[in-house]
Amino acid sequence: MPRHRKKTEPxxxxxxxKTATFLAAAxxxxxxxxxxxAGAEPPAAANSGPAVPRISPSPPADDAPPSQSGVPTAIAAPTLNTETANIVASPPPAPPAPPASSAASRPSQPRFDFAEIGDRCDDPGAFSVTRDYEPVVCARQxxxxxxxxxx
Structure with missing residues (x-):
């Protein structure tokens, strides 16, 4: 009759x-x-943004100051670390310059030459397209x- 020995390896x-049970529990x-x-409220400091200035309602039409029509206004950049800006009347813009009358004064754009399948090319390995936008490659025969x- 064989003797039963205690196993030395687990x-x-x-x-x-046991490992699968631990991982499932974790x-x-x-x-x-x-x-x-997931339902917790985020901290108030993380959700707070810059303070929004309050806009006061405009005065009634009969109390309104006379408007300056045709004078553009510019808003000057606010001073550092403040939330206010000064609105200042700016001078009228300069009239636009007249367009160039001659076509020679405009820089010409380079003309793109489409490749023709079977035509000679200068640079083996170069890529191009035909007039039908078919890709072609310059290859040595x-x-x-x-x-x-x-x-």
């Missing part, structure tokens, strides 16, 4: 079950903590000069 199945506790904290080929 049972792997039992160890795996996940459940984490989920509960997240659900409890087995014999002869490089030509545009469809990709």
């Amino acid at each position: 049972d792997r199945v039992l160890l795996a079950i 996940g459940l506790v984490t989920g509960i903590v997240l659900l409890v904290n 087995q014999r002869g000069s490089p030509r545009w080929r469809a990709i």
Whole structure:
């Protein structure tokens, strides 16, 4: 009759079950903590922004000061660390400069030359497009000069 000896190494199945149980319990506790904290109010300091100035209602029309029509006003930048700005009348803008009359005074834009499949090209490995916006590449043939080929 064989003698039963005590195992010297732990049972792997039992160890795996214990580890899985621990991880499931830790996940459940984490989920509960997240659900409890989800409804909490955020701290007031994190949610507060800059103070909003109050706008006073305008006076009635009969008490209103006469308006200066046609004079633009500019708002000067507020002084540092304050929330107020001074509104100052600015001079009228200068009239726009007349447009250039000759086409020669405008800089010309470079003209784009579309590639033609089968035409010669200068730079092997270069990419371009045809008039139909089909991509082509400049490739060297087995014999002869490089030509545009469809990709």
